[in-house]
Amino acid sequence: MVRKMVNAEFLDIFGFFGFVIIFLIGIWMLNAKEKLPKWAAMILIIIGLLGLIIDGVVVITTYLI
Numbered sequence: 001m002v003r004k005m006v007n008a009e010f011l012d013i014f015g016f017f018g019f020v021i022i023f024l025i026g027i028w029m030l031n032a033k034e035k036l037p038k039w040a041a042m043i044l045i046i047i048g049l050l051g052l053i054i055d056g057v058v059v060i061t062t063y064l065i
Helices: 008-031 038-064
Strands: none
Touching: 008 038
């Protein structure tokens, strides 16, 4: 039985939206009424932004241009 592999396009676009969610969670952590560690929120924001930039460039240059 042969399994069908997931397309690379799906993983790139899914990754882009995954980084959007990570970024939004970081923003939410900074604005939360409960005191959450600011350093953890900043790490999530940095990871989210870097992922958005890298994955966004890949998606745009590979699939849109």
